[in-house]
Amino acid sequence: MSAAPQGGRRAAVLAQQIRESAQALATLEREFPDNPAAMDYFYKLFHRVYCEGGRAQPEGTLVGTTCVQVPDEIVRAAGGVPVRLCSGSHAFDLAGADFMPAKSCSLVKATLGLLQDERPAWLDSLDRVVNLTTCDQKKKAGQMMEELGCQVHHLEFPPSKDSEHARAFWRASVRDFVRAAERMTGGRVTRASLRESILAVSRAQAAYRRLQRLRAESPALLLGKDAFLVTNAYFFDDLERWTGAVDALVAELEARREAGISAALRRAPRILFTGSPPVFPNLKIPVLVEQAGGVIVADETCSANRMLNDAVSVDEWNLYDMVDAVADRYLKPCTCPIFTSNGDRLRRLLDLARTHAVDGVVYQAFAGCQVYEMEHHSVSRALAEAGLPCLYVETDYSPDDVGQLSTRVEAFIESLRSRRRRRQ
Ligand code: SF4
Ligand code: SF4
Numbered sequence: 126m127s128a129a130p131q132g133g134r135r136a137a138v139l140a141q142q143i144r145e146s147a148q149a150l151a152t153l154e155r156e157f158p159d160n161p162a163a164m165d166y167f168y169k170l171f172h173r174v175y176c177e178g179g180r181a182q183p184e185g186t187l188v189g190t191t192c193v194q195v196p197d198e199i200v201r202a203a204g205g206v207p208v209r210l211c212s213g214s215h216a217f218d219l220a221g222a223d224f225m226p227a228k229s230c231s232l233v234k235a236t237l238g239l240l241q242d243e244r245p246a247w248l249d250s251l252d253r254v255v256n257l258t259t260c261d262q263k264k265k266a267g268q269m270m271e272e273l274g275c276q277v278h279h280l281e282f283p284p285s286k287d288s289e290h291a292r293a294f295w296r297a298s299v300r301d302f303v304r305a306a307e308r309m310t311g312g313r314v315t316r317a318s319l320r321e322s323i324l325a326v327s328r329a330q331a332a333y334r335r336l337q338r339l340r341a342e343s344p345a346l347l348l349g350k351d352a353f354l355v356t357n358a359y360f361f362d363d364l365e366r367w368t369g370a371v372d373a374l375v376a377e378l379e380a381r382r383e384a385g386i387s388a389a390l391r392r393a394p395r396i397l398f399t400g401s402p403p404v405f406p407n408l409k410i411p412v413l414v415e416q417a418g419g420v421i422v423a424d425e426t427c428s429a430n431r432m433l434n435d436a437v438s439v440d441e442w443n444l445y446d447m448v449d450a451v452a453d454r455y456l457k458p459c460t461c462p463i464f465t466s467n468g469d470r471l472r473r474l475l476d477l478a479r480t481h482a483v484d485g486v487v488y489q490a491f492a493g494c495q496v497y498e499m500e501h502h503s504v505s506r507a508l509a510e511a512g513l514p515c516l517y518v519e520t521d522y523s524p525d526d527v528g529q530l531s532t533r534v535e536a537f538i539e540s541l542r543s544r545r546r547r548r549q
Contacts, residue, residue: 135243141216142245146175149406153350157415159388160351161381163374167354170362171405178246181362182206186310187250191236191266192257193432194459195280196451199303200255201322201364204312209360210254211428212239213404215522224269225262230494231522232404233262240273247361251275253309255302257282259463260496278305285465286456299452316444323437323447325364332371333359333433339378340422341481344387346378349398349411349421351388356429357405389420394541396421397478399504400489400518401497402428407522410489413531417538423481425474431460462496470500471507478513484541486515487534493521514541 154160154168173179188205190197200207212218217238218231225234244251254275256267259282271277281298283291303314312318336355339346355374359367381387396419403411403426411421424430435458439450460470478486486508490497501517508515516537520526 135220135241138216138220138238139243139245142214143176145214145216146171146406149408150176152412153354153408156412157348157350159386161347161374161377161388163370163377164351164354166370166373167351167358170358171354174247174361175245175406180247182208182247183363186253187248188306188309189240189248189251189254189275190257191254191263192259193427194257194259194282194455194461195255196299196302196455198319198322198326198437198451199299199306199314199448200310201325202314202319203303203306203310204318205253205306205310208248208251210236210239210248211360211402211404212236213357213407213522214239215407215524218522224273225266228493229262230260230401230491231407232401232491232494233266235522237266237269237273240270240275242274254278255280255305255309259461260494262493276309278302278309280305282463283456284463286459287466292453292456295456296449296452299455300448303448314444314448316442316447319444319447319451320442323439323451327436329359329364329368329371330433330436332368332375335375336371336378337423337430337434339375339382342382343395343482344391345389345393345395345420345422346382346387347374348388348415349396349424350408350415352421352424353403353408353411353429354405356432357403359432360428389415390418392542392545393418393420394484394538394545395419395482397474397481397483397486398424398489399426399474399486400501401491401494402426403489404428409522409524409527410487410518410520410530410534413527413534414487414538417531417535419485419534419538419541421487422483423477425460425470425477427461430473430477434458462500467500471504474504475507475511478508478511483513484545485537486513487537488515488517490517490519491521492519514544 185206189210197207212235217235221234221238224237254277258264437454
């Protein structure tokens with residue numbers, strides 16, 4: 126293909142991505158009544174970045190990351206600015222099909238589609254990527270990112286997390302990563318800079334946990350579509366500003382609770398969302414659930430709960446102990462289905478279902494994502510034993526299945542309502 130049509134095609138992809146984002150924001154903002162005023166910060170942020178090409182991050186070397194298990198604290202301590210590249214754009218998914226087989230997971234294809242030469246303005250200067258070797262598709266995508274001209278560090282992740290061997294392997298990977306991050310940014314990871322970044326991330330996590338606790342309230346104070354937008358903003362926003370915006374949202378939700386204002390009816394079925402991660406602008410299934418009258422009160426996904434739940438626990442504030450403590454935080458509590466066995470994921474799901482008093486579970490699997498597809502059986506079995514109905518939805522980023530999915534989602538929400546009525 127000649128340079129001109131290629132450039133023209135790329136411009137069309139970027140324009141389509143802007144339209145998609147604007148449409149998704151219009152749905153989130155306007156189709157649901159009485160959104161908290163503090164959500165305006167997030168609606169405006171996404172508008173500025175995704176529709177107007179503004180940059181949200183502070184100045185510094187952008188370092189792209191492809192999974193929540195990449196330790197942000199190390200990137201920040203080296204003076205870099207981490208941005209998570211996982212993309213939810215259908216336009217980028219279609220463009221990424223040039224690199225990956227059509228049957229691959231939409232998230233990986235969209236990430237490759239995003240990284241082609243002409244990028245959205247907010248990623249313009251990005252050429253360094255940390256790619257974690259988790260699922261097979263991410264592993265292979267790392268090589269393709271190199272072919273796209275990115276300087277890629279392949280951060281090696283163990284296939285299991287239960288053995289001492291796996292822990293030692295991962296600690297060694299993270300120690301190597303300290304040097305790699307320094308090479309990428311030209312900065313130094315020092316005792317002071319790592320301590321500062323651990324504390325800054327843990328302040329953000331504390332704000333997130335305050336929000337999480339409020340989501341356990343009944344009637345629900347926040348819709349899931351907004352909770353996902355808040356956590357997705359963490360991918361690219363300035364850390365301190367994001368923490369302040371979450372604190373403001375928490376304060377407003379507490380005030381609304383005192384005033385008796387809720388985000389959903391008391392009888393709205395309460396949903397736990399799990400599976401392949403909802404990433405903006407693909408919030409298709411969460412939006413369908415809430416348009417049908419359900420409310421997502423908790424999630425177990427790597428774009429929300431799994432990303433921010435667990436804090437680094439440091440015994441001694443010296444550099445070596447801090448690096449190992451950071452490594453442990455990204456392995457031990459991880460509930461990603463890529464591990465050979467994953468009892469922790471089942472335990473966390475059942476725990477969230479209990480603490481958030483959920484009526485049912487919605488399990489999203491992106492077509493082509495083998496690990497989530499395969500793990501669905503053990504999850505469904507454990508949920509059935511706990512008496513929790515589960516709707517399994519296989520989907521991708523295309524809008525084509527919305528009609529058919531909305532019928533299934535509505536029927537599921539209705540079945541939860543009748544179940545509740547029978548129990549009362
Ligand atoms: S599903 Fe697992 S491998 Fe994929 S982005 Fe999430 S945590 Fe990373
Ligand atoms: S959704 Fe599945 S295939 Fe896609 S990146 Fe995550 S684990 Fe890999």
